[in-house]
Amino acid sequence: MPRAQKIALAVMAAFFLLAPLAMYPIFLMKAMCFALFACAFNLLIGFGGLLSFGHAMFLGTAGYATAHAAKVWGFPPEFAILFGTACAAVLGLVTGLLAIRRQGIYFAMITLALAQMIYFYYLQAAFTGGEDGIQAVPRGVLFGFIDLSNVWAIYGTVFVIFMAGFLLIYRVIHSPFGQVLKAIRENEPRALSLGYDVNRYKLLAYMLSATLAGLAGATKALVFQLASLTDVHWSMSGEVVLMTLLGGLGTVFGPVVGAFIIISLENYLAQLGAWVTIVQGVIFVICVLTFRRGVIGELGSWLKKPL
Secondary structure (H helix, E strand, O other): HHHHHHHHHHHHHHHHHHHHHOOOHHHHHHHHHHHHHHHHHHHHHOOOOOOOOOOOOHHHHHHHHHHHHHHHOOOOOOHHHHHHHHHHHHHHHHHHHHHHHOOOOOOOOOHHHHHHHHHHHHHHHHOOOOOOOEOOOOOOOOOEEEEEEEEEEEHHOOOOHHHHHHHHHHHOOOHHHHHHHHHHHHHHHHHHHOOOOOHHHHHHHHHHHHHHHHHHHHHHHHHOEEHHHHHOHHHHHHHHHHHHHHHHOOOOOHHHHHHHHHHHHHHHHHHHHHHHHHHHHHHHHHHHOOOHHHHHHHHHHHHOOOO
């Protein structure tokens, strides 16, 4: 890991460890969940070159599966999270097999169509509670001795999950698999001519991104003790695109910064109501016009070091 990235990683970890002393822990946990979601999405588009407009289906599916497993089936939190993440992975495999053979806007539209089908299924399904969602989800006791009803216990759990997911994505990006993904992104016909099974690599990247997005959704369901249609709505898929572009597409730390900025705006400008969306749109336009590589992308360019 380059020195600049080591420093950035240490700063990020120190921030999330110390921030609860000055900021609301629930807000920070929400930021970490969405940061992991954005990092998972960035793995697909930033390094694989695949734009998905339906990534919310993985976030929402894992949330519903985790909430149902914890509340109805009585799963302990570790198994509920694993079950939700596994459901997202299976959904990623099924939708990936349908979508991965198309490219560009056709791939994006197929993922959007699949996500809308999933949304309307959850709207009608009995186990999801419809528009009410699954409420009062028990956090339970992690590994039989960590009571997640304690805010510091749940915060520590979310921090560990976020850091583990982030480091896994970092390792994937800098592995031979990640290098092949970048080659496919830059010149798919050339990667194909070199003998790589392009569709297999793209499907693996899609599944990994779906699984990590599911991990974020499963964790979020326990944090807020709620699984609702909001997390599977098409607007959530658009929001993660905004987070990634704002922070820096194809950068390691950009999605984390982008997610924190967007969640901060939603939290601190909540009194504006629907105007929050307009503010987000204005910021997005300004970012596209002035920070073409996103906040971290421009910062890395200024420092002449990749972040």
